[in-house]
Amino acid sequence: MSERSTPHHGHDHAACIELFTRLSEYIDNELDEVSCRDIEAHLADCPCCTACMETLKRTVAFCREVEERPVPATLSRRLQEIVAGLAAPKPA
Amino acid sequence: MAKAEKKKVEDADTDLIAAINAGRVERFQELVTRYQGKLYNFGLKMCGDSRDAEDMVQDTFLNVFKYLKDFRHETKFRNWLYRVATSTCLKRRRKSKYAPDRELSLDEFLPKDEADISDTVPQWAAQPLAQVLNEELAQRLKTAIVELPEKYRLVLVLRDVEGFSTTETADILKLSVANVKVRLHRARLALREDLKGYFKNE
Numbered sequence: 001m002s003e004r005s006t007p008h009h010g011h012d013h014a015a016c017i018e019l020f021t022r023l024s025e026y027i028d029n030e031l032d033e034v035s036c037r038d039i040e041a042h043l044a045d046c047p048c049c050t051a052c053m054e055t056l057k058r059t060v061a062f063c064r065e066v067e068e069r070p071v072p073a074t075l076s077r078r079l080q081e082i083v084a085g086l087a088a089p090k091p092a
Numbered sequence: 093m094a095k096a097e098k099k100k101v102e103d104a105d106t107d108l109i110a111a112i113n114a115g116r117v118e119r120f121q122e123l124v125t126r127y128q129g130k131l132y133n134f135g136l137k138m139c140g141d142s143r144d145a146e147d148m149v150q151d152t153f154l155n156v157f158k159y160l161k162d163f164r165h166e167t168k169f170r171n172w173l174y175r176v177a178t179s180t181c182l183k184r185r186r187k188s189k190y191a192p193d194r195e196l197s198l199d200e201f202l203p204k205d206e207a208d209i210s211d212t213v214p215q216w217a218a219q220p221l222a223q224v225l226n227e228e229l230a231q232r233l234k235t236a237i238v239e240l241p242e243k244y245r246l247v248l249v250l251r252d253v254e255g256f257s258t259t260e261t262a263d264i265l266k267l268s269v270a271n272v273k274v275r276l277h278r279a280r281l282a283l284r285e286d287l288k289g290y291f292k293n294e
């Protein structure tokens with residue numbers, strides 16, 4: 001796609017912009033086969049869009065790895081007390 | 093409330109919920125134990141700080157208890173739980189005076205000049221994930237997530253952190269699938285911008 005090797009290619013290119021708007025759907029496998037093949041053909045020829053796609057993919061991968069914090073003991077206790085209150089027989 | 097009978101979605105919680113609804117109220121604790129960790133971490137990302145997250149978890153379980161009898165098993169319990177949690181969260185936030193949500197537009201994420209365009213995949217996206225991800229980066233990412241405007245953050249957290257599908261997320265938030273996709277894409281692009289900034293000097 002780019003005739004020059006310098007990053008002159010520029011994302012003002014209509015095809016690049018079009019791809020840019022659909023990158024998440026592509027990463028999530030939510031596009032039909034034809035669109036997928038179009039995008040793959042473009043990516044094969046366009047290092048800029050490839051870099052764009054890989055960084056977005058990695059961003060998503062990081063999100064999936066966000067570590068969970070343990071539940072504070074104070075919260076567990078509070079919830080236990082609430083449930084005990086709900087389960088207690090109501091005074092008649 | 094007399095809706096046409098829909099197919100019931102059975103999941104790992106179905107029996108427990110039936111028992112609770114049949115009067116075994118003390119077994120509600122099992123439901124709490126099962127989901128408190130997930131909800132607390134969801135709350136941390138949605139509310140930003142631990143105290144608010146704790147209040148959100150408490151209010152959510154109270155609401156779940158209150159409405160459990162009305163749960164029709166039209167979705168997985170987990171999806172319904174997140175719907176309750178989300179609306180609990182939004183209600184809490186509305187009470188406090190937050191600035192109105194900023195809109196993220198696609199344009200702001202388009203490269204601005206040539207210096208902004210890279211034709212090589214940077215190290216942080218090329219190296220194996222485990223080699224790049226460390227404590228500091230994880231912290232940076234969490235902060236960036238919390239700072240996303242709420243409507244984008246909700247979608248990103250449900251999709252990319254909690255792992256709900258696009259249709260499940262649409263169902264939880266009562267949004268169209270197209271809307272979920274648009275918000276998700278912009279939220280991801282905003283995070284990517286932040287990461288690009290973080291890795292700029294590498």
Ligand SMILES: [Zn+2]
Pocket residue numbers: 013015016019042046048049
């Ligand atoms: Zn391109």
